Amino acid sequence: MSGHSKWNNIKRKKEKTDGQKAKIFTKIGRELAMAVREGGSGDPAVNSRLKDAIAKAKANNVPNDNIDRIIKKASGEGNSDAYEAIQYEGYGPSGVAVIVETLTDNRNRTAGDLRHYFDKFGGNLGTTGCVSFMFQKKGVIVIEAEGLDEDEVMEAALEAGASDFQSDGDVFEIFTEPEDFSAIRDELAGKYTFVSADVEQVPDTYTAITDPDLIVKMGRLLEMLEDNDDVQSVWHNWENADDAE
Template sequence: MSGHSKWKTIQHKKGAADAKRGKIFSRLSKELMVVARQGGSDPSMNPTLRTAIQKAKAANMPADNIDRAVKKGAGEIEGVIFEEIVYEGYASGGVGLIVMALTDNKNRAAAEIRHIFTKNNSSFADKGSVSRGFERKGQIIIDASATDEETLMELALEAGADDIKTEEEAFEILTDPSAYTDVMDALAKAEIATINSEISMVPLTTVPVSDPSQAKSVLKFIEALEDNDDVQNVYSNMDIADEIMDELESGE
């Protein structure tokens, strides 16, 4: 699990995600609208939509909100049209970032995201220069107290997972995007709750960060990007040393 993913897991467990629930629902609504517009409103015929609905349900998004977003995207009721834009760049220490945005105004999004990069002494990179170091994977994070490793491994691998990684406080399941829904269905059937689940960009290699000030600086930069209304997801290849992660978690 990359350092950024570890940090998001820590924040979620602390309840920090609850404070941003409205923003999370807004992002999920955008995603639902886009995938419904691209592939239709029937989840059985649109696997990408089915995955997005599953993700929204995992975040406890109300069913009415999900249904309304899907109908807006499919054109069944009036709604805004969003476009997906991907930006790539580097933070301090050569940490690679992929910023995925959904926006109804590409010029505004580009200007605001570029401003955040500039403010953090960073700049955009050429298309592909960062993303070639990542692969698209289903990523599912489960609290270590929710189940045991043997049970989870048997269930997940049987459902089609590629790999399971064990951290001190959480399990990370990685799947091919095509198997993501099957694994999520198997977890739901076994009543194993997830901390976070998504189709993610997972780094092939990571950039070690052992300096506390650099780790804090990069995380602050990422949080500024995530606070932007047009930004859906930020992915990084940062690997924060365990002792620094412990320090950040304790708030020292």
């Protein structure tokens, strides 16, 4: 998910099957558990990371019962689920920059899987820092434009503290500094329904792929990465990602 391809990726994800939705629930469950452990509390009122994770879970239609059960389990004594957050970086076909954020209980398994995917589809897994300098962390809130006045939404976003606002006709994209994301999201949530709201890795520049075979390979690489249970998020600077839809 990134830049010009953001909305196309959202539309594709909305059409996922029930089996794929179960994978999303699994990934968000890990994120909730990690937030409880690292934030030191199962109370979102005092654990801002957990508050953000709960908001993300609800945006992805995770049932409240599931959320509560995961938080209680993660808060309990003797919880053995110990996930580690590891970021991997690499290049896809035509030098497309790719960042993969993972939560894993076995770093050797995860690294082996990711290396296999990159190799199989014409890319290569690189070293830490090889592409992350080409991205900036930003809060990104996406709102469907239909029925809304662009000037009013932009004014509300900027008044809430947003750093930038863009419109592509279908959606409004609101950008924030990472540290301001939660407060701005909470303020706008009372006024608008979000398509998505998350802190993302936004690329500074984009790479286009013109070879049809490489377009297919890049699309398959992203699919394999996103289908892996250890992978939480995949960010890239592929300009024409919508060609693979």
